[in-house]
Amino acid sequence: MGRLKWIRRTSVILLVMFLVGVCLGRDIIVAVSQDGQKEWQFSKGIELQGSGPYHALFLDEEVYAGAAENLRDLRIMNQKGQFVPYYIDSGYGEAKEQTQIYSSSLVHTAMKDGNTLLDYKITRVADNVDIQGNLLSVELPEGAFLKHIKVYGSYDGNQWELVEQSELYRTDQLVKNSIDLGSEYKYEYYRLSVLNNVEKLTFPSLQLTHNTQELEWLVHTKRGKPSFEVKQKDGFTQIIVNNENRLQITELQLFTESNNYTRSYELYDEQGVRIDTVGEQEIYQLDFKDAQISNRMITATDPIRSSFITIEINNRDDLPLDIAGFGIAYIVDKLVFEDKGEGPYKLLYGNTPATKPQYDIVNFKSHIEQEDVGLGKLSIQVKAQVPATTKEDPAWWLQQKLWFNGMIVVVSLVLIVLLIKKMNPSK
Incomplete structure (x- = not known):
């Protein structure tokens, strides 16, 4: 009986040691799991302004x-x-856009001091409905030209008011046949004064357009000057724009010191996927005797968040452009x-x-x-403090993985032996 009692006590002690070891091992596993979780690395205080229930902030x-x-x-x-x-x-x-187009008839032509005066009468779409327009589209003559234009408006065809000054032109690759009036006008008559028209160019017809666009809310845009790198390869200029902050870029603008050029281009993201842009994929600058026309702005169809953007300019057989700088516009x-x-x-x-x-x-x-x-x-950025790496105190021998695993094996073997002996008391 004394031997049996000793066996039972020993079994209980070993079982308790085993359970304690398991608990210690569990604590070690849980600690490792918690250390593996990632916290928020940064924070910024929010300074509220106004007393309403709702507040907004720009990133x-x-x-x-x-x-x-x-x-x-x-x-x-x-x-x-x-x-x-x-x-x-x-x-x-979602933008809601409406367009109304008015035709016109050329009612009067005259020459004055070397300028050609062209008067057009706008055709109403319905009686007792006011004419409204903010864009003129002009039928251009054939051949290359550039003319400075003054636009006048009139309600009766007698009293004229200066509305806008602009240019109309046609080159081998470029055409400008419209004039943005900047605002909406209700004139029934428009006059184009073609300055210094010694060639006596004619502009047979004109259309007035009324574009309206209702937006539910406005976009907030900022501008910046990112770092960039320029590479030349096989007749192409590659401009690699750095966007490591992954801003939502909508416009890219080149600043060049080259004159009289036209270039086609392609836009690519960091994966080499082509990015769609608005309008013709051309940049140009043309210098005339008394005017300069240029377009060095690239507008993306959708905001670009790629970490870098590549603009690939096709130089054909011409020398590469002299890139002086670069600018971007991005949505916040x-x-x-x-x-x-x-x-x-x-x-x-x-x-x-x-x-x-x-x-x-x-x-x-x-x-x-x-x-x-x-x-x-937002206030200044605060980075989460990372605990300093310190030398940890030596773990208790039973908390060390090798000893812990060995202890489990030993306890398991002893328990097996004791159980066998208890099952066979005669031996």
Whole structure:
């Protein structure tokens, strides 16, 4: 009986040691798991302005540089450490565009001091409906030319008011046949004064266009000058624009010191995928005796967030352009949230594994836009403190992996032996 009692006590002691070891091992595993989780690396305080319930703030370059690519890791935190719901306003809403085109008839032509005066009467689309227009489109003569134009407007064809000054031209590759009036006018008559028209060029017809566009909200745009690199390869100039902050670039503008050139180009992202642009893919600068026409602006169809952008210019057999500088325009996102009196608030970002949150506030976006939304601003960036690397105290021998595993094996073997002996007491 004494031997059996000793066996039982020994079994209990070994079992307790085994359970303690398992618990210690579990603590080690949990600690490793917690150390592997990533926190938000950056934060910025939010300074509220205004007393309304809703507030907005524009992101800055530091946020774009530190946040995940699609801004999925943005969080607004209140003083209680709770996340505050928000939605992101990324620019234009759906645009509603309407166009009305008016024809005209040429009613009078005259020469005065070397200038040609051309008077057009706009044809109404309906009686008792005012004429409204903001763009003139002119039928151009054949051949290359450039003419300075003064545009006048009149309600009766007698009293004229100067509306705009512009140019019309045709070259081997370029054509400008429209004049933006800048504002909407209700004139029934328009006069084009073609200055210094010694060639007596004719402009047979004219159209008046009324373009209207209603936008739900306006985009917020900033401009900057990024770093770039220029390479020459097989008749092509490659301009590699650095966008490491992944800004939402909409426009790229070249500054050149070259004169009289036209070049076609292609735009590519960091993966080598072609990027669509607005209009003809050409940049040019043409110097005439008394005028210069140029277009060095590249406008993307959609905002570009690629970490670098390559502009590939086809020089054909001409010398490469002398690139003097570079500029960009980019869209800045706006965050909108509700202030429930739980400030101060701060913006957290820089957590790659974080997923994009889904908040109910986005469903009330149209209502919030009717409110008086205060525009706050972000303070300086604060980087999360990383604990200094220190020499850890030596772990207890049982917490070390080798000894812990060995202990489990020994306890398991002893328990097996004791159980066998208990099952066979005669031996």
